[in-house]
Amino acid sequence: MKELEAACRKVIVVGRDAELWLAAGAISRALGPAGVTVEAVELESKLPHWAVYPTLPPLEALHRRLGIDESRLIRETGGTFSLGWSFGDASESFFHAWGAYGQGIDGQDFLPCWLRANRLGLRLPYQDFSLGAVAARLGRVLVSDEDTARFGRTDYAYHLPAHRYAALLKAQALSLGVTVQTAAAVNVEEGVGGRISALHLNGDRLLQADLFVDTTGADALLRNAVVGGGGELAERPLVDRVLSGSAPRLQRLPPFASVRASEAGWTALFPTQMGTQVVHAYSTEFASDEEAIAAASSAAQYPIEEFTIAPISGRSMSRHWVGNVVALGASAAPLDPMHGADLHALQLGVVHLLELFPASADYGAESAEYNRVLGESLRRIRDYQDAYYRLNSNKGAFWECARSSPRSAELDHRIATFMARGEVAPMEYDSFSPDSWRAMLIGLRVLPESWPPAVDLVPAEVLGSQIHQIIDFIRSKVLQQADHGAQLKRIERAVA
Amino acid sequence: TSVMLETGEELAADFFVDCSGFRSLLLDATLGVGWEDWTHWLPCDSALAVPCERSDDFTPYTRSTAQSGGWIWRIPLQHRTGNGYVFSSRFITKDAARDALLQQLDGEPQDEPRLLRFAAGRRKLAWQNNCIAIGLASGFLEPLESTSIYLIQAAVVDLLKLIPNRGQTGDPRLPAEFNRLFAMHYDRIRDFLVLHYIANDRSGEPLWDYLRSMPLPDTLAHKIDLFRSRGTPPNYELGLFSKDSWLAVLAGQGIEPEAYDRLADGHSPDRLAQKLADLEQRLEECVASNPSHASFVAEYCSRFDASRPQVA
Numbered sequence: 001m002k003e004l005e006a007a008c009r010k011v012i013v014v015g016r017d018a019e020l021w022l023a024a025g026a027i028s029r030a031l032g033p034a035g036v037t038v039e040a041v042e043l044e045s046k047l048p049h050w051a052v053y054p055t056l057p058p059l060e061a062l063h064r065r066l067g068i069d070e071s072r073l074i075r076e077t078g079g080t081f082s083l084g085w086s087f088g089d090a091s092e093s094f095f096h097a098w099g100a101y102g103q104g105i106d107g108q109d110f111l112p113c114w115l116r117a118n119r120l121g122l123r124l125p126y127q128d129f130s131l132g133a134v135a136a137r138l139g140r141v142l143v144s145d146e147d148t149a150r151f152g153r154t155d156y157a158y159h160l161p162a163h164r165y166a167a168l169l170k171a172q173a174l175s176l177g178v179t180v181q182t183a184a185a186v187n188v189e190e191g192v193g194g195r196i197s198a199l200h201l202n203g204d205r206l207l208q209a210d211l212f213v214d215t216t217g218a219d220a221l222l223r224n225a226v227v228g229g230g231g232e233l234a235e236r237p238l239v240d241r242v243l244s245g246s247a248p249r250l251q252r253l254p255p256f257a258s259v260r261a262s263e264a265g266w267t268a269l270f271p272t273q274m275g276t277q278v279v280h281a282y283s284t285e286f287a288s289d290e291e292a293i294a295a296a297s298s299a300a301q302y303p304i305e306e307f308t309i310a311p312i313s314g315r316s317m318s319r320h321w322v323g324n325v326v327a328l329g330a331s332a333a334p335l336d337p338m339h340g341a342d343l344h345a346l347q348l349g350v351v352h353l354l355e356l357f358p359a360s361a362d363y364g365a366e367s368a369e370y371n372r373v374l375g376e377s378l379r380r381i382r383d384y385q386d387a388y389y390r391l392n393s394n395k396g397a398f399w400e401c402a403r404s405s406p407r408s409a410e411l412d413h414r415i416a417t418f419m420a421r422g423e424v425a426p427m428e429y430d431s432f433s434p435d436s437w438r439a440m441l442i443g444l445r446v447l448p449e450s451w452p453p454a455v456d457l458v459p460a461e462v463l464g465s466q467i468h469q470i471i472d473f474i475r476s477k478v479l480q481q482a483d484h485g486a487q488l489k490r491i492e493r494a495v496a
Numbered sequence: 497t498s499v500m501l502e503t504g505e506e507l508a509a510d511f512f513v514d515c516s517g518f519r520s521l522l523l524d525a526t527l528g529v530g531w532e533d534w535t536h537w538l539p540c541d542s543a544l545a546v547p548c549e550r551s552d553d554f555t556p557y558t559r560s561t562a563q564s565g566g567w568i569w570r571i572p573l574q575h576r577t578g579n580g581y582v583f584s585s586r587f588i589t590k591d592a593a594r595d596a597l598l599q600q601l602d603g604e605p606q607d608e609p610r611l612l613r614f615a616a617g618r619r620k621l622a623w624q625n626n627c628i629a630i631g632l633a634s635g636f637l638e639p640l641e642s643t644s645i646y647l648i649q650a651a652v653v654d655l656l657k658l659i660p661n662r663g664q665t666g667d668p669r670l671p672a673e674f675n676r677l678f679a680m681h682y683d684r685i686r687d688f689l690v691l692h693y694i695a696n697d698r699s700g701e702p703l704w705d706y707l708r709s710m711p712l713p714d715t716l717a718h719k720i721d722l723f724r725s726r727g728t729p730p731n732y733e734l735g736l737f738s739k740d741s742w743l744a745v746l747a748g749q750g751i752e753p754e755a756y757d758r759l760a761d762g763h764s765p766d767r768l769a770q771k772l773a774d775l776e777q778r779l780e781e782c783v784a785s786n787p788s789h790a791s792f793v794a795e796y797c798s799r800f801d802a803s804r805p806q807v808a
Contacts, residue, residue, distance in 0.1 A: 007758070033762030355728065359755035365725035368718060413672065420669035423657055425676065426734055450661050 008210040008358040014041040015215025017166045019329045025173030026350045040180045050246035051162035052270040052277035054340030057155035074491045078273035079160040083132040086258040094443030097132030100152025105466045106458040112451030126442045136256045140481040161274045188225040195323035214327040223327035237314045245278040245304035255484040260299040263396035267299035286398040318375045321367040338385040376429040383411040384432045391444040422448030512627045520633040530620040538616035540566045545580040549603035556789040587703035622678040623671035684735045687716040695749040727753030
């Protein structure tokens, strides 16, 4: 056995906001019983008061591990439920819902059946076959039960006011044994072999640990110290600037995010009980900041006065664990804001760090595996984001540039396979389900040119009747669901 | 566009499936699709197969026993037992293998051992133009984990999804995905089989010395490094072998992790010992409540009345 006494016993997590507390809390929860202590070094938040975190469905599982009850989450943050993302305006829109679209028919996958039914005269949009999409359209939530479980997955996510969410996570992390020091500034002392030997806080306090976790976001304070400023050379991202603006709380809270494209970028609205965050993604090559503010205001139908603008740098998708430093979330790889995957990327990093947490003084195999898995996971997220940029039909020079930008070989292969046959080529480490890929590609009007010949053997009457059964099921199930606003009020009132 | 039979008859078709075995009449002999050779990782290139009389040891599993030149399989069937010595002709002669095989049989041989020759590897592509190879025409891996039929099944399932429609046989996007999946299936199984050989302690035996020291595929090396470091097995979503299969072979082949996952430290050693003992007991009780292989097969088959006519 390797020298187990030399195993990692003390972890310092440096960073801010939800990223800091999710990481610190999760590590303490999982490894506290194993004798690992976690200290958080909290830097000042850079998020404006109106900031909102969009999330992906798997975050709920992490909350459960941390002991955060969903009702408490919604009550204390003033957040809302999100059944997915709506793209486009009324005339030409599609909805990407988390969860299943359609159901198998006569042993065949749903999508080819839908394609064939369309050829035979059916004119129902693909998203009519998603419980989430239909519920969202009717402003309802979606609570799973035995019937929906038989139908397919009914995932959902949240929109969480950032500061309240971070405060909740902080309280939970502290109750899980995390200790905290606040700092205005952190200086990194490098030791032998490019490893961090200590941190200096505010110029005087010295902190040491076996492992340092970087959740400082775009600053990547710790990571840059061991890898070198800016990390490896990376291509300039298409979207290099993000505007975050404040808009009032919507009267009727939609249970989804909505995305509108404009000539030089796109705008997402994230509704919460506390107000609406408007996020506008654009490229400085195609728009000025003033144009961005105008586009965001137009999409939000509200003159935005409070806003921040932050750059997005390109950084390569590799080497997130170097020496005794593990970079999580945006400090590892800043993501384009499309599909709201920032916290999800952090969750992936945390989960894999826990799975590969150093068990002895020599953890070269662990960090190599971590970098391999995270690298692939982030590349698959970027592929899913790039699918929108590659396949949209929005007008404007920015979008022409987006459509012709180089993509990964994997994404090109997936698009080609889908166009040829409607198949989503399976790959490891994919955060987005085949249903999500299908919803996005069909929504973007990539209609497969063929389907498996076996689908033609399903009798047309069976096809027709099964499809209508699905529609009827969805309609009746959604009508049973609570109104989103009513559900939020119910949660508000039900204090344990 | 067509194949010519020995009878002189010509069969025209839009699409051809090559199940011609090792000779790969269509993909190799006709289209010249290249071969990826794996004999440096899997040096066994021959097998001697011989059936023998069924013995009382009616195991519900295949037994693979390492030998100086390879390994011997033992597969009990109802009416006989199948045996074979998979060996590398570089390291043992056919006669020596034959003697070793016959000498360890636990029943009277029912035939003269039959020799098969093969090479480990796969076609670079299984689907080229309008021809697809399935089975031995697409590649070969020794039967160490009985993967031959699985690979055929996987190919058929993938083909059903991607088979071209009329007029679509020239579309390169369908074979592109099929070939990607084909390579993944074969390469992962290859790695899994190689894993069986490399952690041996048969010093002084040339085949095993070679296997112990040969350079490994990168895709396998990092898995072994990680397991050696902390006992974490690979966990793929796709492909035949689950995390448990990898764990069974990694641990079974004696690759000792140098440390263990820290999450286990959350339990006291006594509690862990108790939980493992409980688990072991539950498994024993569950297994004990099941009939023997022999009595189950006898009873199950007696329910089937062979004299009744079969409905198609």
